[in-house]
Amino acid sequence: MEWAGLIEAALPVMLKGALYTLMFAVVAMVLGLLLGFVVALLRVGKVPVLSQLVAFYVSAMRGTPLLVQIFVIYYGLPGIGIELEPVPAGVLALTLNVAAYLSESLRGGIAGVERGQWDAGLSLGLSWWQTMRYIVAPQALRLSVPSLSNSLISLIKDTSLVSVITVTELMLATKEVIAQTFQPLPLYLGAAALYWMMSASFERLQKRVERKLELAHQR
Amino acid sequence: MKKILLATLIAACAGHAMAADLLDTVKQRGTLKIAVEGTYPPFTFKDANQQLTGFDVEVAAEVAKRLKVKPEFTTGEWSGLLAGLQAGKFDVVVNQVGITDKRKETFDFSQPYTYSSAQLIVRKNESRVFKSLDDLKGKKVGVGQGSNYADMVKAVNGIEVKVYPSAPENLQDLATGRIDAALNDSLLIPFAIKQAKLPLKAGHPVGDITTMGIPFAKNNPKFKQAVDKALNDMKADGSFKKISAKWFGIDVSKAPTAAK
Numbered sequence: 001m002e003w004a005g006l007i008e009a010a011l012p013v014m015l016k017g018a019l020y021t022l023m024f025a026v027v028a029m030v031l032g033l034l035l036g037f038v039v040a041l042l043r044v045g046k047v048p049v050l051s052q053l054v055a056f057y058v059s060a061m062r063g064t065p066l067l068v069q070i071f072v073i074y075y076g077l078p079g080i081g082i083e084l085e086p087v088p089a090g091v092l093a094l095t096l097n098v099a100a101y102l103s104e105s106l107r108g109g110i111a112g113v114e115r116g117q118w119d120a121g122l123s124l125g126l127s128w129w130q131t132m133r134y135i136v137a138p139q140a141l142r143l144s145v146p147s148l149s150n151s152l153i154s155l156i157k158d159t160s161l162v163s164v165i166t167v168t169e170l171m172l173a174t175k176e177v178i179a180q181t182f183q184p185l186p187l188y189l190g191a192a193a194l195y196w197m198m199s200a201s202f203e204r205l206q207k208r209v210e211r212k213l214e215l216a217h218q219r
Numbered sequence: 220m221k222k223i224l225l226a227t228l229i230a231a232c233a234g235h236a237m238a239a240d241l242l243d244t245v246k247q248r249g250t251l252k253i254a255v256e257g258t259y260p261p262f263t264f265k266d267a268n269q270q271l272t273g274f275d276v277e278v279a280a281e282v283a284k285r286l287k288v289k290p291e292f293t294t295g296e297w298s299g300l301l302a303g304l305q306a307g308k309f310d311v312v313v314n315q316v317g318i319t320d321k322r323k324e325t326f327d328f329s330q331p332y333t334y335s336s337a338q339l340i341v342r343k344n345e346s347r348v349f350k351s352l353d354d355l356k357g358k359k360v361g362v363g364q365g366s367n368y369a370d371m372v373k374a375v376n377g378i379e380v381k382v383y384p385s386a387p388e389n390l391q392d393l394a395t396g397r398i399d400a401a402l403n404d405s406l407l408i409p410f411a412i413k414q415a416k417l418p419l420k421a422g423h424p425v426g427d428i429t430t431m432g433i434p435f436a437k438n439n440p441k442f443k444q445a446v447d448k449a450l451n452d453m454k455a456d457g458s459f460k461k462i463s464a465k466w467f468g469i470d471v472s473k474a475p476t477a478a479k
Binding site: 164181 | 254257258259260264265266267269293294295296298299302303305306307308384385386387388390391411414415416417
């Protein structure tokens with residue numbers, strides 16, 4: 001009973017935090033997909049120098065904790081004269097991090113398309129890029145959707161880490177209410193419910209995309 | 220690429236060497252950038268209307284007023300506050316920052332504005348008596364991440380130290396019996412116990428009296444002088460005493476007695 005009143009009082013603040021969380025997630029998703037696609041192409045195309053460079057980037061991003069990356073970008077970069085506000089710093093860290101994972105999912109998708117598809121495209125006189133664009137990429141996308149969604153759903157929850165750079169997203173908003181009420185359990189549960197709702201709506205989006213990409217494969 | 224990097228580096232260094240005193244920067248900007256935790260009642264927290272409030276918030280706002288600039292508050296987790304100050308993200312941190320030798324290597328401090336002591340918190344029905352940290356050997360003690368209380372407890376061999384992100388989690392775990400005692404600021408205790416509605420009570424004060432100051436970037440003599448003057452004036456004209464009485468019922472600019 002007491003919980004209901006508590007949640008009711010805390011909800012406006014937490015919803016405002018959730019809006020920040022959603023903003024971080026959506027912006028980082030879009031930018032991350034773009035960057036991830038470029039990285040995957042550079043690696044699949046074996047572009048000299050650049051492909052080694054992005055391989056190094058992917059390894060570094062996957063091999064270090066996101067929390068450390070956020071600290072380096074926000075608190076570390078001013079040391080060499082690069083000043084970023086909290087929101088751009090958070091978006092940059094999340095984007096760089098998720099793009100590394102997304103690029104690997106896309107690379108897996110591209111590798112999953114049979115070699116014969118390439119041969120067919122090239123034998124028809126299509127260029128490498130045209131073959132990728134019209135034949136391989138659409139099939140690769142269909143194969144990579146589940147693992148892309150995995151990374152993107154993780155991203156929604158990873159936004160909680162940007163609370164360390166003074167952004168009042170959902171997690172920090174929750175902690176602020178807890179500091180005022182000393183009632184961790186109901187409020188953390190409330191935050192969990194909000195994260196879950198955001199992830200669940202993303203899952204529905206994933207299903208729709210999957211169904212759309214599946215159309216060509218229906219019999 | 221290398222050239223750009225080099226140019227940025229040179230610019231950064233040059234900027235540093237020619238930097239004006241923080242006081243000039245603040246005056247020119249017209250605002251004092253103040254970082255607080257926002258989750259550390261009764262020092263810095265949000266009230267039921269989501270307004271940032273607390274003892275430190277009022278002190279900081281008063282200091283800004285006396286520097287004739289507007290206060291601009293940022294809230295963030297304690298683990299990031301001093302890192303942010305070091306990186307120049309804000310001018311000062313006003314969040315009961317203990318003046319320690321280690322911190323003095325990185326920052327300059329204002330004169331102390333709060334005297335406090337570390338004090339134990341235990342369960343209400345606790346029958347064991349812990350008079351000092353030595354009595355807690357073999358027991359579990361909860362402290363805040365990166366706090367001087369964490370350093371105090373870690374300095375005693377044999378205590379099982381549990382590190383918490385902030386006070387509410389720490390006190391909750393104490394109430395449920397996962398730890399034997401918590402160590403925090405004596406000034407926090409009456410407020411926390413009242414607000415938390417948890418079955419807790421104040422334990423013995425331990426260790427020396429700690430002094431809290433306002434840290435800022437090194438080598439800003441004019442800024443230090445201005446902040447110290449503001450604090451002195453506040454103490455002299457009674458406005459500090461008023462803020463202190465409002466939050467604690469006592470004047471915390473003097474050495475403390477233990478909280479009940």
